[in-house]
Structure formats: structure tokens, C-alpha cells
Amino acid sequence: MKSIFNYITGIFKGVWTLLKGMSVTGKYFIRLDKIVTQKYPENRKKLKMYDRFKGEVIMPHDAGNYHRCTGCGICELNCPNGSIEVLTDKITTTEGKSKRILDKYIYHLSMCTFCGLCVKTCPSTAIAFSQEFEHAVFDRQKLTKVLNKQGSSLVKDIAE
């Protein structure tokens, strides 16, 4: 007798807990203003990442095509994955001193883990993170980038 009673109360209890759970889902089904989902590819123009977002490493250039990289190679030394290669040239200045300048700043995005050690340790704040996050490409070669622009040179105040 007791088992039959338990069986029947069990059914009602089960239905009651299901309804209780459904009340939560039902609430969100009706309340359309509580939707948090973003329509990603459509909202691309409005979508703004946070300022500190670590997208990819870039080298900011100013209006006169000047960058701030001295080619010291500290970022290359600090990178745990070898995703940065700094190639430098030796030139002789007008005063007759030999000097090291940046030739190519090669950045392998495919190897980068975005730990931020390069940006943190850079003594002349030459590199920074951009807000770009759509990294997908069809060709792997495109992930190896040269960060310093064609014909750019070191900004004057660091060079002196």
C-alpha cells in the first residue's frame, strides 16, 4: 500500500519539479528583452573590443612613417615560442660610427600564444597589441608578417 502511495506521489512530485524548471525557461522564452546573444557577423561594424584586448602584435607607425624600434632584440629574447625574429643591419653614420638599425621585424602569428611578454619588456614601447581578432586565413604563409612598413625609419628622439 505504501509503495503505491509513494509511486503516485512520486509522479506528482516529478511533474511539479518539471513545471518549476519550466517556469524558469518559460520566463526567458517570453522576455525577449533578456536575450544576450549577439549576431556576430552582422554586428561586425558595431563590435568594439576592449582597449587592452590582445589581438596580435603590431608596430605603430606615426604620420611620417617613423617607428620606435631600435632593433635591440629584447622581445625576441623574451618570447617563449620564438614567434619574433628581429633582423638588423649595420650602418655607418655621418660621424663615422657603426650603428645597428632595424631591417625586418618578422612576427609569426601562427606561433604566438599572446602572453604579452614582448610588449611588456620592450624598452622603447615600439610594439603594441591590436584589437584585430579575425585571424583565419587560407594560406599559412600569410600568418608570417613583417611589422615594420616599407621605407620606415626610427623616430628622431630615440635615434639621438
Place this chain on the structure above:
Amino acid sequence: MSEEKKVIVELNENPEYIINMGPQHPSTHGVLRFEVSLQGEMVKHLIPHCGYVHRGIEKMCESLTYPQVIHLTDRLDYLSAHMNNEAVSLCVENALEIEVPERVKYIRSILSELNRIASHQLWWSAFGMDLGGLTCFFYGLRDREKILDIFEESFGSRLLHSFIVPGGLMHDIHPNFKKGITDFIKYFRKKLPEYNRFLTGNVIFQARTKGLGILSKEDAINYGITGPSGRASGFSCDIRKVEPYSAYPYVDFKEILYNEGDTFYRYVARMDEMVESMNILEQLIDKMPDGNEYTSKMKPVIKLPEGEYYQRVETARGELGVYIVSDGNKTPYRLKLRTPNFSNLFIMNKLASGYKIADLVAISGSLDLVIPDIDR
């Protein structure tokens, strides 16, 4: 006798049937293989096979400097990245006998607790989904998004932060950080009862979890089951209480302990821990000193003095121990990690044998295994 008949005879003589669960099974949440021997529907014996995402992190650490090691520890238990970073950082600081600023200690503890809540939210979502409640997955991730936004605003990344470094923090927190957390606590205190109404009280959920996979206190201690899974069996193993680090000595909180030790109480222990984490967060936010110091003075090249150092912290899944042997160079001679999931995994045979194969999903879900942490 033909080949086909031989197989049939063998099967009849040996009714044990062996199947592989994984390595690509949705409920193992990663590449983990259980070799399950079945008798009918009952699990007779279970052998876990790990190593599918072995990356050799311990060996890789031997060729990296201490600041570089940090970014690899993120990738152990990726859901408690801050705690993993903190473990290595604390170990290095102990070795160098550096005292970090008070503010840094508070921020570190705040980050750990936030990360713990985020991790438990994801676990709740996935556990509900494993047991057939797909809606849990959406609700859990919706609330976790709030924490990830706080993380993204301050550190620029959502999952793998590499933010806590030896000597302090990578950079200062965002001005909106405090407000974001108080807003989140206000929001999540309203949402947590919804979780309970939705899943905890559900009769199907209770029938599938209560009285399953009972872990005794003795087994928990013998197998080294730490974290909420161990505490649900009455094993008092909270490192925040046993060996307080960072800002935990300054806050008042209680350790969640239950004696039942079944799948349902492992669930309840985690739900209660989320409430407790919010209590800790509120206290830490009030007490956090103002200012902008985020690191103590460190040498550009960190070299540990010769010797052996050990530090343990409480991650979202249990005790993480970092053991560094240094020979005085800028790289560690050996770095051993005692990860919580590796210990927690090997209780599976004891817990699951004798139950049905459908219960195996519930039991392995309640242990909250993260596979890259097992294989490392």
C-alpha cells in the same frame, strides 16, 4: 570451426564485453579514453588511458626562464588559469624571499575567486548537459560571460591570461575592475537560485545522481582526491584554510564539507562553493587597499638560489603543487607539477564499477575532469 564461429564461442564463454569510451566522447570533455569492461549493462572494471594531449609541459619548462614558464601553466587547467599562474609565481617569490605589496595579494585572491566561480559555472553547464539538460549549458555560459568580460577588460584575454607573474602582476587592473565585480555579484546572487530551481530540485536529475559513485573519506585520503570532490566526502583539504596564501588569511570564510560523498553531494559542494566565493569576493573588494602599485622590484633576469622549493594552491578542482629544483641558473633544473585532475581521475575505477554505464557519465562529470591538466 570457421573463424566467425570461433569468435561467437569465445564471446559466449567470456561474457565480459570491453568497449572504449572516448577518446572522442562528448562527455569526457576532451581526449580521455576509458576502457570499460561491461557485464550486461553493469560496469565491471574501468581503466583510464591518458596521454592524448601530452605536450611535455614539465620538460618544456626546463628550457624556459621563470617569467616564460607562466604562460605554459595557463595551459594546464585552462579553467583555473589564474590559480596556476599564482602557484608558480608564489613558488618563485618564496625562493627569492620577496614580499609582494598588499594590494597585489588582494588582487590575486580576487582573481582566483572570480576564476573559481567561472570554472564552476562552466562545470555546472557541462554537467547539466551531460545529464540531458541542454538549457543548463546556455544559462551557465550566459552568466560566465560576465566574468569573462571583466577579465577581457583588464587583461585582454578571456581564458589564458598569463597575468600573475613572479613579483606581482603583468600590469595594473582596469579602473572599472571593482565596479564590474560588484555588479557581477549583484547579478549572480539573483541567478544562482534560478540554477537551483532549474536543475538541483529536478526529480530526474536527483534520481540520476543521488546514491551513485559513493566515495568514502578513507578512499578520498588514500587516493589524494582534493577539491570539492574530496570535500564532499568529508576530507578537509582546502589549501586556503590549511595553508593560507595571498590574501586568504585576511578573510573569513567557511570550508564546504559534506559527509555523504555521492555524485549529488559533489554537485552540491560546488554550488555552495560558488556562494562562498562570492562572500570572499565581497570581503576582499571592501578591504582592498587603494593605490596603483602592482609589482615589487624584480631583477630583469630572475635566478633562483640553488635548492628545492614547493608551493601549493587551491585551484577550482583541488590542490595544485609546484615543485621547483633550481641549480642557480635562470631556468629551472626540474619543475614538477602535482595536478589535481591526475589524482582525481584514478578513483574512477572504484567509483564507477558496479553501476550502469549511463551512470558513468554522471560520475565522471561530477569529478569535473579537465583533460589537459591530466596529461600536461
